[in-house]
Amino acid sequence: MSSDILKNDIRPDDELSLQIGERDGIRDKLKRMCRQNPLAAVSAIVILIFILMAIFAPIIAPYGETEPDLLNRLQDPSLTHLLGTDELGRDLFSRMLYGSRLSITIGILPSLISLIIGVIAGLVAGYFGGWIDYVIMRIADVMLSVPSLLLAMVVMYTLGTSTINLFVALTMTGWSSVARVVRSHTLSIKESEYVEAARSIGVSKWKIMFRHIFPNCIPSLIVLFTLNVPSAILSESSLSFLGIGIKVPFASWGLIVNQGRQFLFTQPWLCLAPCVAIMIIVLAFNFLGDGLRDVLDPYMQR
Amino acid sequence: MSREILLRAEHLYKTYKTGKKGREVHAVSDVSLEIHKGETLALVGESGCGKSTLGRTLIHMLPATAGSVIYKDMDIAAMSDKQFKPYRSKMQMIFQDPYASLDPRMTVRDIIAEPLETYKLCGSREKTTEAVLRLMEAVGIPGEFLNRYPHQFSGGQRQRIGIARAIALRPELIICDEPVSALDVSVQSQVLNLLKDIQKDYDLTYLFIGHDLSVVNFMADRVCVMFLGCICEVADKDELYAKPLHPYSEFLLDAIPIADPHRRNRKRKVISGEIPSPMDLPKGCCFCTRCPYATEECRSIRPELRDIGGRKVACHHPLEGENR
Ligand SMILES: Nc1ncnc2c1ncn2[C@@H]1O[C@H](COP(=O)(O)OP(=O)(O)O)[C@@H](O)[C@H]1O
Numbered sequence: 001m002s003s004d005i006l007k008n009d010i011r012p013d014d015e016l017s018l019q020i021g022e023r024d025g026i027r028d029k030l031k032r033m034c035r036q037n038p039l040a041a042v043s044a045i046v047i048l049i050f051i052l053m054a055i056f057a058p059i060i061a062p063y064g065e066t067e068p069d070l071l072n073r074l075q076d077p078s079l080t081h082l083l084g085t086d087e088l089g090r091d092l093f094s095r096m097l098y099g100s101r102l103s104i105t106i107g108i109l110p111s112l113i114s115l116i117i118g119v120i121a122g123l124v125a126g127y128f129g130g131w132i133d134y135v136i137m138r139i140a141d142v143m144l145s146v147p148s149l150l151l152a153m154v155v156m157y158t159l160g161t162s163t164i165n166l167f168v169a170l171t172m173t174g175w176s177s178v179a180r181v182v183r184s185h186t187l188s189i190k191e192s193e194y195v196e197a198a199r200s201i202g203v204s205k206w207k208i209m210f211r212h213i214f215p216n217c218i219p220s221l222i223v224l225f226t227l228n229v230p231s232a233i234l235s236e237s238s239l240s241f242l243g244i245g246i247k248v249p250f251a252s253w254g255l256i257v258n259q260g261r262q263f264l265f266t267q268p269w270l271c272l273a274p275c276v277a278i279m280i281i282v283l284a285f286n287f288l289g290d291g292l293r294d295v296l297d298p299y300m301q302r
Numbered sequence: 303m304s305r306e307i308l309l310r311a312e313h314l315y316k317t318y319k320t321g322k323k324g325r326e327v328h329a330v331s332d333v334s335l336e337i338h339k340g341e342t343l344a345l346v347g348e349s350g351c352g353k354s355t356l357g358r359t360l361i362h363m364l365p366a367t368a369g370s371v372i373y374k375d376m377d378i379a380a381m382s383d384k385q386f387k388p389y390r391s392k393m394q395m396i397f398q399d400p401y402a403s404l405d406p407r408m409t410v411r412d413i414i415a416e417p418l419e420t421y422k423l424c425g426s427r428e429k430t431t432e433a434v435l436r437l438m439e440a441v442g443i444p445g446e447f448l449n450r451y452p453h454q455f456s457g458g459q460r461q462r463i464g465i466a467r468a469i470a471l472r473p474e475l476i477i478c479d480e481p482v483s484a485l486d487v488s489v490q491s492q493v494l495n496l497l498k499d500i501q502k503d504y505d506l507t508y509l510f511i512g513h514d515l516s517v518v519n520f521m522a523d524r525v526c527v528m529f530l531g532c533i534c535e536v537a538d539k540d541e542l543y544a545k546p547l548h549p550y551s552e553f554l555l556d557a558i559p560i561a562d563p564h565r566r567n568r569k570r571k572v573i574s575g576e577i578p579s580p581m582d583l584p585k586g587c588c589f590c591t592r593c594p595y596a597t598e599e600c601r602s603i604r605p606e607l608r609d610i611g612g613r614k615v616a617c618h619h620p621l622e623g624e625n626r
Pocket residue numbers: 318319320327328329347348349350351352353354355356580
């Protein structure tokens with residue numbers, strides 16, 4: 001073969017002085033993220049700690065979730081009650097731990113499910129077009145046009161208030177914005193020459209969608225996900241406030257905020273502690289999202 | 303050169319429907335064409351004349367509106383995508399823009415391996431990587447760049463990657479859609495030489511789309527001149543460059559800048575007149591609004607592609623003797 005001639009053919013200006021590229025596994029990618037973006041690494045650890053604390057809440061928590069202790073109402077933070085007690089004398093720190101179980105699950109799980117549904121709906125609508133696109137996008141439009149809280153309320157009223165139905169309600173409102181973003185990416189990417197090249201090779205439609213179009217949507221999806229997690233946590237607290245979220249004796253961060261609201265000026269930690277917790281986890285998700293986006297971007301390699 | 307016909311288009315039409323009112327763009331109209339095995343047939347014409355559309359319609363990338371494409375005695379234009387699937391790998395494409403034709407999120411290995419994996423040609427992952435390395439060697443990309451991403455290469459190198467992907471399936475025909483027009487002049491000749499070498503090594507037939515006539519002169523065995531979706535003239539390259547028969551071919555060749563100072567003072571053909579819109583083609587010859595020799599016959603009757611001395615010309619008044 002004439003490869004020797006061809007190699008000599010490459011001129012210096014056609015040659016880039018780059019180091020040899022090794023294959024970049026997931027472990028390398030994570031290492032790279034820790035090195036380049038320590039904030040993202042710290043965020044990942046923070047999220048991990050929150051999740052572990054939620055899982056082991058019954059072991060860590062010094063007091064129960066719901067037991068009132070009317071003799072010790074509205075205590076200031078002390079060594080026996082790290083964050084003080086609420087108006088029924090329940091230990092706030094313990095309630096926060098138990099509440100994190102629901103709040104974190106509510107933040108992550110419906111966002112994840114709506115991400116999956118939204119990606120599939122958006123890819124299918126954008127790639128196939130025609131009536132499929134029309135039907136999917138009209139449904140998404142309806143979901144988007146009703147205020148999400150209202151839609152969630154309707155779902156909770158009709159299906160009854162339970163944690164599962166809360167998930168359903170939040171997923172129903174979450175997927176449509178994902179679908180829109182993915183669809184618009186799909187529309188532009190499917191006209192690109194590299195998708196045409198894949199078609200000319202004979203790559204199947206589904207492979208094209210998931211190997212070529214989907215990876216190019218990932219940066220936007222990470223941003224959407226990090227926005228969806230806090231909005232789901234906050235929706236849950238709004239619904240709980242309206243009395244159609246979690247049932248009263250149990251705890252969620254949103255519910256604790258609402259209950260502590262009346263003592264904002266006398267015992268501000270009752271309200272602020274869960275707010276700070278929400279803020280920390282929301283920020284952590286944002287920083288982690290930034291880090292992941294960079295590490296997955298081939299242009300940012302080394 | 304063998305005269306065995308690899309692919310034949312017969313009265314091929316491709317119409318795009320655009321806008322709400324169903325306006326039709328006649329991108330390719332009544333094209334009949336033969337591509338011989340082993341040759342490089344160049345398709346030239348100004349941009350927007352339907353070259354890319356014709357190339358893609360020929361290899362089933364776009365559905366034809368009417369007419370047929372004959373390959374191995376079968377009409378592939380009439381096939382569904384599913385029926386065409388076994389022949390897909392025989393006809394590949396090299397794209398114009400090496401920046402847009404490679405997925406930015408895939409490594410070189412994955413890009414070149416994609417055709418091999420799609421047809422499960424190599425079995426294991428290691429065998430596939432070996433095959434990718436051989437292909438990279440064949441197109442002059444050093445093997446250590448295996449895990450690089452497209453943006454880490456220069457335009458010429460990317461086009462080489464595109465070429466490696468196109469030859470991975472051992473196709474018979476490759477549509478080269480202006481493969482060097484996005485590259486620096488200094489890199490163009492390297493890629494063109496690579497295409498020529500690869501053609502020999504892999505027994506390829508090229509449909510080489512281009513609008514740069516000096517590039518076409520270097521690459522082509524035969525040339526097909528298109529204007530506004532119609533074929534004006536098909537001829538051997540040397541004959542066409544020496545003596546164009548269609549007024550549009552003459553005009554195109556006249557537009558080449560000439561390096562030879564002794565020939566500089568020749569009279570250039572000046573072309574005036576409007577280019578008709580592809581949505582509203584003239585009844586007669588497509589070129590009649592701009593042709594200096596057009597007559598009433600040209601304006602009313604579409605000229606057929608006819609044989610004149612072994613070449614094909616679609617003109618009522620080909621440039622022989624009296625018109626020169
Ligand atoms: N997808 C499309 N939809 C509508 N019109 C198109 C489309 N693609 C090309 N055209 C039109 O068809 C004609 C031929 O285009 P093309 O084949 O790209 O020409 P060329 O490759 O010779 O520059 C042009 O008038 C162009 O505007």
